[in-house]
Amino acid sequence: MTRKSKFVALGALLGLYASSQASAAADQVVIGDIDDMSSVYADVIGQGGIEAINMAITDFGGTVLGKKVTVLSVDHQNKPDIGASKFREWADQNGLTLVLGGSNTGVSIAMSKVAAAKKVPFIAIGAGGASLTGVDCTAYTIHYAYDTTALGNGTASAIVSQGGKTWFFVTADYAFGTQLQEAATKVVLANGGKVLGAVRAPLGTTDYSSFLLQAQASGAQVLGLSNAGTDFSNSLKAANEFGITKTMKPAALLTFLSDIHALTLQTAQGLYLTTSWYWDLNDQTRAFAKRFFAKMNRQPTENQAAYYSATMQYLNAVKVVGSTDSDKVMAQLKKTKINDFFAKDGSIRADGLMVHTMYVMQVKTPAESKYPWDYYKVIKTMTAEEADGSQPDQTCPMVKK
Amino acid sequence: MTTVFGVPLPAILGQLMLGLVNGSFYALLSLGLAVIFGLLGVVNFAHGAFYMLGAFAAYVGLQMLGINYWWALLLAPLAVGLLGVLIERLFLRHLYQVEPVYGLLLTFGIALIAEGIMHSLFGSSGKSYPVPALLQGGFNLGFMVLPIYRAWVVLASVTVCGMTWFLIERTRLGAMLRAATENARLVQAFGINVPLMVMCTYGAGVALAALAGVLAAPVIQVSPLMGSSLVIVVFAVVVIGGMGSIVGAIVSGLVLGLIEGLTKVVYPEASNIVVFIIMAVVLIWRPAGLFGKEQ
C-alpha cells in the first residue's frame, strides 16, 4: 500500500509539473508583465497595468508582423526570487520577447540581470532606483517613466525656488529612500539651500510621530518625505495630526495618484510632488484616462499610462525593424523620439533611461477640487534635460566616457 | 539647553510622551495576548489579525453602515470577539489535548487566512479613517503639540487595562478563571461551566485586540498588513513581562513603548528590533519574564 500510494502521489505531482510546462510559442509575440499585483504597489500599477497593455495591443491591431501578440502576467509579490525566476522560465520555455514591470527596485535589478543573461528586453516601470541605468545597467534594460534623479530634481528645485531653503528629511531606511534623499539634497544645496538634518525610519514603520517631532524641532521650512507607499501615507497623516504641516511645507519625493486618493485631499492638500504624467493635463491624456476609467473605475496613475506607452513603442519598433530580435529592437528603441500622450520630447539614452518632460505638482485643497480625481495643479514643467541632466549616467559600464 | 544623549531636553520629553502613547497600545495588545496565554495556554498568533479586523470593522462600519467612532469602540470589539468565540469553539477546543505547538500553528494559519481575505477584498494601500470631531486638535505642552486623540488613546488604554486587571485579580469571576487554569477538572466539578468560560475568555482577549485596532484606526492607515508586523513585537512584550502575567504585560508594554521612543531618537534604525534584543536578554537572565512565575 505504501509503495502504491507513494507512486500515485509522485505520479500526480509529475503530472502537475508536466502539464504546466507551456510550449514555446514560435508564432506569437509574447509580452510578459511581472509586477506587484497584490501588495504595496498593486494600486499604482497592478491589474491596471495589464489593462493598459491590452489597450495598447488592441489599438495596435492585435498582431504585429503577422503574429498574434499575447500577454503573460504574474504577481511577483515584491520577491526578487519570483520575479527573476518567472522571467527566466518564460524566456526559456514560452518564447518571451519583452518584459514590462518591476515596481520594486530590488526586484527590478534582479530582473535586469536575467534580461541581460537571456537577452530579452526589459522595460522597468515603477521602480525608482537610478542604479538601474547606473551601476546596474544592461544593454537590454530600459528605465521608463521616472527615476530618483528626476524626482529629486523636480520637487526639490521647485520648492527651493519658491523659498523653501531649509530642509529636514524623513527617510525610509533602505536603498531607495537613501537614493531619493541624496538626489534631493544635491539639488537643495546646488540651489543655495541647506539641509538641517535627516532621520532614517525603518521600512514599514507605522508610527512616525517621533521622527516628525524631530523634524519639527529642527526648525526647517520644508519637510522632505523620502519614502513611498504606506510609509509615505502614514508619515503624512501623522504630520497633519501633529500640526506640522502648518509650520513646514510637506514635500513628497515619490507618491502616486493612488496614494493621494487613499489619503484624501483633506490630508494631502498642499503637498508638492513630481510626476511623469497626470490624467488631466490635456485632451490627449483625458482621452486615454476616460477609456481606462471605463474599465477600471479609477483614473490611471503615471505608471499605468507608461505601460501603455511602452507597449506601443515596443510594437512600433518591432514593426519597423521587421523582427523581434532583441538587439535590433533595442537599437531601434534607442533611436526613436517618443511623443505620445504619455511623454513629450522623450527619448531613450545610451544608459537605458527614458528621459522626457516631467511635471512638478501641488495637491489641491478640497475647495479647489472641482470633480472626482481633480487632485493636482501644475507648478512647473521640466524638460528632459532639467529633469535628468544632459549626459547619460557615468557609472553605467556601457556608457563610453 | 540641557541635553541628554546629545539630544535637547524638550525633544527627549516629546519622545517620551510619544513613547507613552505607543506603550499604551502595546499594553492593550499584550494584555489580550497575556490573558489568552495565561488562562488558556494558547499562543495566539492571530492576535495581530484580530487587531487589524477591529480596525477594519470600524472602517467598514463607518463607510457602509454609518456607525460612528464612539459606537465602533463598542461594536467592533464585540463583533470580532464573537468571531474569536467561533474560532475557539470550532477549532481551538480540539487542540487542548495535543501539544501547545499545534495551537500556535493553528492561529498562525488563521492569521494568514484573515490577512489574505482582507487583502483580496481591500487591496493593500490602506484606507483612511478620520479622527472623530470631538478629539481633533492638540494640547500645546510647550515642548511639543500633543494631539488630543493621542492623549485619549493613553486614557482609554490605561483604563481598559486597569479594568481588566481588576476583573481578573480582584473579582470572583477572575478567581474562577484563574482556578480553571490551574485545575480545570476540579473547577468543573464545582459546577462551573469551564468550556464556556474558556470560550468567552478567548473572545474577550480577541476583543481587546480589536479595541486596540479601533483606537489605532484614526492614527495609521487601516491596511490588511497592519497587524502582522506588530504581532511579533507584542509577543516579545508579553514574553518580557512574563507570559501568564497580566501586570507584566501592562507594565512591559508601557516601559517598552518608552524605550522604543528613546531609541528612535538615539539610534532610529534600530527602533524596530530593540524589543527583541531586550527579550533575548531577559530570557537569558530571567527565563520566566520579569513578572512571570516559573512553570
Add this chain to the structure above:
Amino acid sequence: MRAQIAVYAVLTALALAAPFLGLYPVFLMKLLCFAMFACAFNLLLGYTKMLSFGHAAYFGASAYVTGWLTTVHGWGTVEGILGGVAVSMLLGLVIGAIAVRRQGIYFAMITLALAQVVYFICLQAQFTGGENGLQGIPRGSLLGVIGLGNDRIMYYFVLAVFVGVFVFIRRIVHSPFGQVLKAIRANEPRAISLGYKVDRYKLTAFVLSASLAGLAGSLKALVLGFATLSDVSQTTSGEVILMTLLGGSGTFLGPVIGANVVVTLQEYLSDIVGAWVSVIIGAIFVVCVMIFRRGFVGEIERRFARRAA
C-alpha cells in the same frame, strides 16, 4: 523494508531522469533546495520536537555569505558553499546556545526573536545590498573542472548533494546519537536522570539542523543567482514549518513531499490567484493542524503499519 528500498529506487530513478522528461531544471533545483531545507528543519521538529520559529535565518544567512564570497571575493563555488555553511553553523551555535535552555513555546519565541535580529542585520549590512539583495551570483564550477552554468549539470550536482544530505540525516537518526535524541523527546526528565547531558545533545542537533539548512540556502543562491531578504524572512520560516507539517514531521520523505507540494503550489498559484495564495496556505495550515497532523507520509505510514500489524 523491501518496500522502502523499492520506493527509494523508483524515486531516485525518476529524479535522475527528470531533466530529460521535459521538466524545467531550474524549478526542479529549487524544489531540491527547499526539500533539503525542510529535511534539515525536520531533524529538529520531527526528531527532537523542538519548534524553531526562525529557521530561515540560517538558510538566508548562508545564502548571503556564499553569494558574497563568490561575487565580491571571487571564491570558488565549493569554497563559497563551505563558507556559507560555516557561518550558518556558527549562527546555529550562538542562537542555539541561548535557546535550548528553554523549552516549548519559550524556545520557539527565542528563535523567533533572534531570527528577527538576523533579519535586521541582513537589512542593515552593506554587503547584503539591503532591500535589493545580493545579485548576480555566478554558478562557477565544481573544483574548477566542471562548469555549472549549464542547468542540467547543475541539477545533477544539486541532486547529488541532496541525496548526500538525505542519507546523512538518516544515519544521524539511526545512530546512537539519534537514539539519545529519541529518548530526550520521549521523556526528558528521565534522560537527564540517566545522566545524559541533555542540553548538549539538543544543541548539537540544533547546530546540525542549522548547518544543513545553510547548505540548502547556499545552493539556492547559486541556482537562482541571488540572495534576498525574503530568504531570511518570517515568511520563509513559516513556509518551512508548513512543508514539514504537511509532509509529515518525524518521517524521512515527509519534508521532501511537503516541500514539493508547497513550492509547486506557490509557483502555479501565484500565476492565477495573487493575494489568495496566503489564504490557501493558511487554510492548508489549519487543515493540517486540525485533522492531518501526521502529514501525507505520516498518514501513509500509519495505514501501512496498521495493515502489517
